[in-house]
Structures are given as C-alpha cells and as structure tokens.
Amino acid sequence: xxxxxxxxxxxxxxxxxxxxxxxxxxxxxxxxxxxxxxxxxxxxxxxxxxxxxxxxxxxxxxxxxxxxxxxxxxxxxxxxxxxxxxxxxxxxxxxxxxxxxxxxxxxxxxxxxxxxxxxxxxxxxxxxxxxxxxxxxxxxxxxxxxxxxxxxxxxxxxxxxxxxxxxxxxxxxxxxxxxxxxxxxxxxxxxxxxxxxxxxxxxxxxxxxxxxxxxxxxxxxxxxxxxxxxxxxxxxxxxxxxxxxxxxxxxxxxxxxxxxxxxxxxxxxxxxxxxxxxxxxxxxxxxxxxxxxxxxxxxxxxxxxxxxxxxxxxxxxxxxxxxxxxxxxxxxxxxxxxxxxxxxxxxxxxxxxxxxxxxxxxxxxxxxxxxxxxxxxx
Amino acid sequence: xxxxxxxxxxxxxxxxxxxxxxxxxxxxxxxxxxxxxxxxxxxxxxxxxxxxxxxxxxxxxxxxxxxxxxxxxxxxxxxxxxxxxxxxxxxxxxxxxxxxxxxxxxxxxxxxxxxxxxxxxxxxxxxxxxxxxxxxxxxxxxxxxxxxxxxxxxxxxxxxxxxxxxxxxxxxxxxxxxxxxxxxxxxxxxxxxxxxxxxxxxxxxxxxxxxxxxxxxxxxxxxxxxxx
Numbered sequence: 001x002x003x004x005x006x007x008x009x010x011x012x013x014x015x016x017x018x019x020x021x022x023x024x025x026x027x028x029x030x031x032x033x034x035x036x037x038x039x040x041x042x043x044x045x046x047x048x049x050x051x052x053x054x055x056x057x058x059x060x061x062x063x064x065x066x067x068x069x070x071x072x073x074x075x076x077x078x079x080x081x082x083x084x085x086x087x088x089x090x091x092x093x094x095x096x097x098x099x100x101x102x103x104x105x106x107x108x109x110x111x112x113x114x115x116x117x118x119x120x121x122x123x124x125x126x127x128x129x130x131x132x133x134x135x136x137x138x139x140x141x142x143x144x145x146x147x148x149x150x151x152x153x154x155x156x157x158x159x160x161x162x163x164x165x166x167x168x169x170x171x172x173x174x175x176x177x178x179x180x181x182x183x184x185x186x187x188x189x190x191x192x193x194x195x196x197x198x199x200x201x202x203x204x205x206x207x208x209x210x211x212x213x214x215x216x217x218x219x220x221x222x223x224x225x226x227x228x229x230x231x232x233x234x235x236x237x238x239x240x241x242x243x244x245x246x247x248x249x250x251x252x253x254x255x256x257x258x259x260x261x262x263x264x265x266x267x268x269x270x271x272x273x274x275x276x277x278x279x280x281x282x283x284x285x286x287x288x289x290x291x292x293x294x295x296x297x298x299x300x301x302x303x304x305x306x307x308x309x310x311x312x313x314x315x316x317x318x319x320x321x322x323x324x325x326x327x328x329x330x331x332x333x334x335x336x337x338x339x340x341x342x343x344x345x346x347x348x349x350x351x352x353x354x355x356x357x358x359x360x361x362x363x364x365x366x367x368x369x370x371x372x373x374x375x376x377x378x
Numbered sequence: 379x380x381x382x383x384x385x386x387x388x389x390x391x392x393x394x395x396x397x398x399x400x401x402x403x404x405x406x407x408x409x410x411x412x413x414x415x416x417x418x419x420x421x422x423x424x425x426x427x428x429x430x431x432x433x434x435x436x437x438x439x440x441x442x443x444x445x446x447x448x449x450x451x452x453x454x455x456x457x458x459x460x461x462x463x464x465x466x467x468x469x470x471x472x473x474x475x476x477x478x479x480x481x482x483x484x485x486x487x488x489x490x491x492x493x494x495x496x497x498x499x500x501x502x503x504x505x506x507x508x509x510x511x512x513x514x515x516x517x518x519x520x521x522x523x524x525x526x527x528x529x530x531x532x533x534x535x536x537x538x539x540x541x542x543x544x545x546x547x548x549x550x551x552x553x554x555x556x557x558x559x560x561x562x563x564x565x566x567x568x569x570x571x572x573x574x575x576x577x578x579x580x581x582x583x584x585x586x587x588x589x590x591x592x593x594x595x596x597x598x599x600x601x602x603x604x605x606x
Contacts, residue, residue: 002491009488009497013481020476266475273472276433277486277533278461280454368453371460372425372434 007290010283014290028255029299035245035252036303036351037310041318042241043347044311048338053230056168057223061195062204064096065211066219073219075190080215084196087210089203095191097180101145101173106134111172114180122179124158130170132160143173148185155179196220257358268366275371284367285360292356300352304344312337379409379540379572380430385439387425387597399425401597402439407590409540412563412573413603414583417594423576424469424545426594430574431464431543432456461486465534467544471526473518473533479505479525480514483532490537497536504532508562524555531562541572548579556581563587 018025065084067076081093097114110131120126125143137143137157145153161169180186196211198204208220271284279287310316382405388398400422407413415423428434429441432448440449448459460466465486473482483501490497505511508528513521518529527547534542544563548556556579563573564587577583583591593601 005493006489006491008494009484012494013485013488016477016481269472270474273468273474274485275457276460276466276468276472278457278464278537279486279489280457282454283457283489370434372428 007286010287011290014287014294017287018291018294025295029295029302031252031255032296032299032351032355033302033306035249036300036347037306038245038248039242039347039351040304040307040344041310041316042245043343044307044339045316046235047340047343048311048336050231050235051338052336053168054227056165057227057230060223060226061094062198062201062223063196063208064221065093065194065196065215066221067193067217068219069217073193074217075186076193076218078189078191078194080218081194083214084194084211087207087214089199089207091197091199093197094195096193096195097177097186098192099180099184099186101183103135108134109171110135112180112184113172113174114177115174116177120158120176122176122182123154123156124175125155125179126159126161126172126174127157128161128169128172129163129166131173132157145183147183153179153183253354253358263362263366271363271366272369272371275367275369281364281367285364288360288363289356292359293352296352296355300348304347308337308339379444380407381405381442382430383440383442385426385429385436385441387422387429387434388437391437399597400429400436403597403599405592405599405602407572407574409572410567410570411589412567412575412587414588414591415574415576415594416578416583416591418578420596421594422597423578423594425597427543427545427574427576431466431541432459457489461489461537463539463541465537465539465542467527467530467534467542467547469546469549471530473526473529475519476517478515478517479510479521479529479532482518482529483536485536486533487536501532501536504535505529508532523550524558527551527555527559528562535566539571541574542566544573544575544577546577546579547575548577548582553581560585560587 065076065080067074067080076095078095081095084090084093094116099112101110101112102108103110115126127143131143135143141157142154143157145155147153155175161172175183181188186192196207198207204222204224208222211218211220274284274287275281310318382403385400385403385405386398387400388396390396403422403426415426417423425434429436432451435450440447442448443459443463448456451459474485477485480498480501483505484497487497487500502511502514505514508531510525510528510532513525518526521529527550531542534544547559551559560582563575566573567587567589575582575588582588590603591601592599592603
C-alpha cells in the first residue's frame with residue numbers, strides 16, 4: 001500500500017515536471033511517435049498482406065505440376081494426369097489453363113484463366129476490379145480482345161470479383177475452356193499445368209519425388225513452397241523498408257540521447273534540492289523512470305494507433321507502392337486488420353526500454369552527488 | 379539531543395586545493411531550543427549545519443542524534459533521517475520552479491509512502507497557518523521573497539520534524555520580514571521544535587527568541603554560547 005502511495009506521489013510530481021518543459025517534451029514525443037508510426041505501419045502492413053495471401057492459398061491445391069523444357073516452362077500433356085493419378089495417395093488431378101494477355105493500348109498484362117466451373121457461356125467472362133478500372137467496357141459491357149491469330153473477339157463481362165480478393169484477382173480474367181483455347185491458341189490435349197490434390201499433406205514431398213522420377217521433365221511445386229515464397233517476398237520487402245528506416249531510427253536515438261541526457265543546470269539543481277529535502281537516489285531514479293516511461297509509452301501508443309489507422313483505414317498510402325503489387329496493376333483493397341501481439345511486444349521492448357534506460361543512466365550519475373551542494377547555492 | 383565529538387571536515391582532501399572547513403568541533407545541543415550559529419563568511423556555519431543535517435559526512439569525528447550515531451549512515455538511511463528528523467530552510471529557499479506553492483510544500487513527503495490526500499491536507503493546513511494559503515496554487519516564481527520563505531518553512535514542516543535547520547534565513551529579507559520570520563521561529567519553539575539557525579545577521583543572533591548563540595571562526599567554535 002505504501003509502495004503504491006509512493007508511486008502515485010512520484011507520478012504526480014513527474015506529470016507536473018513534464019508540464020514545465022512543454023516544448024522540449026513535445027518535440028521529443030513528436031519525433032518518437034513518427035518513428036514508432038513508421039515501424040509499426042510496416043509491421044502491420046506486411047503481416048496483413050502475408051495473412052491475406054495465406055488465407056487465399058488455404059484453398060489452393062496441395063501441389064502443382066509443371067513441365068519443363070530447356071529450363072523453361074512448357075505446356076503439359078493432359079494425359080500426364082492419368083500417370084500422376086495412379087500414384088498412391090493422390091486424390092485427384094485437374095488440368096489448369098492459364099496465361100497472360102497483353103493489351104497494347106493499356107500497356108498492361110492481364111492474367112487469363114480457364115474455369116471448368118464457369119456458369120456462363122463461351123461469350124462471357126468474369127473479371128477483377130483492376131481490369132474494370134483499366135479496360136473500359138463498351139455500353140453493352142463487352143471487352144474486345146485480339147485472338148492469337150489476329151481475329152477480334154468480344155466477350156461480355158458477366159461478373160466482377162469482390163474487391164476483398166483484389167490482391168490476387170485484380171488483373172484476372174476468367175473464361176470457359178473453349179474461349180481460352182480460342183483466344184490463346186493453346187492446342188487441345190495440353191494444359192498450362194496440373195493441380196494435384198493429395199489425401200495426406202504430409203506425403204506431399206514423397207509424392208513429389210515419385211512424380212519427378214515417373215515423369216522426367218515434370219516439376220512439382222508444393223503449396224507450402226508457395227506460402228513460403230510469399231512469406232519471404234513480403235518479409236524481404238518489409239526488411240528492405242526497415243533498413244531504409246534504420247537511419248531514421250538511429251537519428252532518433254541520437255536526438256533522444258541528446259534531449260534526455262543533456263541535463264540543464266536547472267535540472268541538476270532540482271535533483272540537488274530533492275536530495276536535500278529527503279529524497280534518496282533511488283527515489284529520484286524512480287521519478288525519472290516514470291518520466292521516461294510516460295514519454296515513451298505515450299509515443300508508442302500514439303504511434304501504434306496512428307499506424308493502425310494508416311494501414312487499415314487509409315490502406316497505407318505512404319508506402320503501399322513499395323510493399324504491395326508486383327505488376328502494373330496495383331491492387332486496391334482494404335486490408336483486414338491483423339495485429340501480431342508478439343511483434344508489437346518486441347517493438348514495445350525495442351522502443352520503450354532503451355529510451356527509459358537512456359534517460360536513467362545520466363540521472364543516476366547526478367543523483368549520487370552529496371546533497372550538501374544545494375546548501376551552498378545562494 | 380545532538381552531540382558532536384571532534385568533528386572535522388576537509389574538502390578536496392589530498393589535493394593541492396584541500397580546504398578544512400571544520401576543525402575538531404565538540405558540541406552538545408539540547409532539544410526544544412533555538413540555537414544560533416554566528417560567525418563571518420567562511421567560518422564553517424553552513425558546513426556544520428550540513429553535517430548535523432546528514433547532508434554531508436565529516437572527514438573525522440562522530441555525531442550522535444538522540445543517542446544514536448549518525449556519523450556515516452548509508453545514503454538511504456541518511457535520506458530517511460533527513461526526511462523524518464530534519465526540516466530545511468535554505469538560504470535562497472531552493473523552491474522548485476514551475477511547481478505551485480502547494481506542490482513544493484508536499485515534495486518532502488512524497489517518498490514517505492503516506493496517503494496523497496493526507497499529505498495534501500497537511501500541506502494546506504501549514505500554508506493556512508503561515509498565511510500563504512491564498513497562493514497555494516500559484517507557481518513559486520511569482521512569489522515575493524517573504525512568501526517564498528514562508529513556502530520554504532511550510533515545506534520544512536510537512537513531515538513534522540523534530541529539528542528545523544535554517545541557513546541564513548534573513549539574508550534576502552528586509553527588517554520587517556526578518557521580524558516576521560523570527561515570530562514564526564518563536565511559534566515553532568512553543569511547539570517544542572528544536573531550531574538551528576546559521577546567521578551573521580544581528581537581528582537574528584540578538585533576538586530574544588535565541589536560547590543559545592554559538593560563535594564560529596575559521597572552522598572552530600570560539601564560544602559555546604550561553605543560555606539566555
């Protein structure tokens with residue numbers, strides 16, 4: 001109880017003290033908030049992207065099999081699927097037809113995908129939000145394509161994908177298989193790759209080995225590898241951002257060191273007075289600890305709240321171009337809030353603790369001086 | 379109450395600029411008295427009060443407070459003794475700028491662990507008693523010299539100490555305010571407080587409120603004083 005009362009009194013004094021040096025403390029908190037805001041925005045943004053990619057890939061097949069020739073991807077014969085299906089543990093094999101379409105006027109690459117589940121006819125397509133934004137449909141809702149043989153092809157947009165899936169569907173155009181073959185000239189009996197469903201995911205690696213030995217030239221790609229690739233892609237990008245920010249972080253710590261440790265003569269006198277009237281060194285350290293904690297915690301909370309609003313409400317306008325998108329079509333979508341408490345705790349530890357320590361050490365040096373110095377000032 | 383045996387204090391000992399401020403001082407001070415230490419500048423008055431008040435350690439000699447030796451207490455216990463036993467009124471008052479009269483008065487009680495509400499209540503009572511309660515919320519830099527001194531006295535009394543130590547309390551006051559200060563000292567004496575004052579102001583050491591005047595010169599007690 002006495003301990004609590006002491007802390008309450010020290011806090012009261014600390015708050016009054018902070019109010020006396022408004023300009024200095026305001027400048028310190030402003031820079032501090034900015035640093036936490038930037039770091040936290042990168043963390044929030046990267047995590048949300050990674051999480052979104054993982055959610056989308058949850059429904060992806062366990063394995064994709066491609067055919068390689070001279071180190072390049074080639075079309076794969078659909079009858080490869082029968083050989084793969086005969087391997088124990090494989091549930092099903094589906095050929096996938098997909099590719100790219102370059103629109104010269106827009107100077108944009110779109111992704112084409114054939115779907116066997118398409119509930120519309122050969123003259124209709126489904127498109128992503130990015131396609132609608134960049135490729136103006138005519139008054140009847142049709143998009144005009146030039147097929148592989150130079151013939152014009154008009155396809156009607158029957159549906160647009162939800163903006164929530166924009167990360168992967170922004171540039172996507174989905175059509176029936178015959179329309180896809182008509183547009184791209186892909187011969188019958190061939191597909192871009194094969195999607196393989198496996199009964200027990202733990203057997204993926206073994207099955208992949210069997211496929212590679214049964215079908216020379218086949219390249220199996222596991223879902224876990226795709227997830228890992230996404231993860232390292234976003235991790236690499238955020239790491240790059242943090243390296244760029246590290247200069248700013250270093251500058252902040254130099255600034256904080258200067259502001260926090262540059263004790264003025266008035267502050268030194270004040271410590272002398274407190275010692276003279278009965279405070280001991282540990283009381284002064286506790287008071288300064290509260291001062292450092294209040295400043296750093298306030299900055300941390302403001303920075304985190306600002307980053308949350310910046311990333312999840314405003315879609316991170318400050319650095320979305322650096323962190324998301326890898327083609328001409330930048331996806332426009334609202335990120336689902338995803339807060340990793342462990343990373344927040346690490347950020348809290350890396351910002352609040354060093355600052356508090358940085359402020360305490362020089363105070364300790366002053367606080368151990370003999371209080372009789374104060375008797376001699378006058 | 380306070381006993382000093384052969385107390386000496388040397389600053390910068392062992393260095394070329396070594397300076398001995400007190401030389402083998404023996405002193406016995408009774409409780410509930412007003413004792414004035416007089417002497418010219420550099421005679422050792424402030425050093426003596428610092429050593430008695432546990433603010434500095436003597437180079438040699440021993441000090442006893444109520445029979446308990448306080449010569450070389452560890453920092454924590456020295457601070458505790460300063461806080462609980464002594465109240466200090468410094469020469470230039472040493473109030474903390476930017477804080478109000480009330481906050482300054484409460485400061486010495488913060489580390490005590492007493493309830494904040496009770497500390498505040500005690501501070502307001504003291505300010506009222508010293509007739510400065512109307513300015514409780516005013517920042518100390520806006521106070522006159524006399525008001526600053528009364529704030530410093532209220533601060534010295536917040537922990538209800540047995541002993542009040544005042545160093546040159548009238549140095550910055552005119553005659554009228556000095557007389558007002560001596561009235562307060564008289565009241566403290568009636569409340570059975572022991573008051574130790576260092577002063578070379580005749581208004582103080584010739585005042586009827588003084589029970590004993592100890593004279594110092596060159597760090598030595600040249601007159602143990604007489605009970606008036």
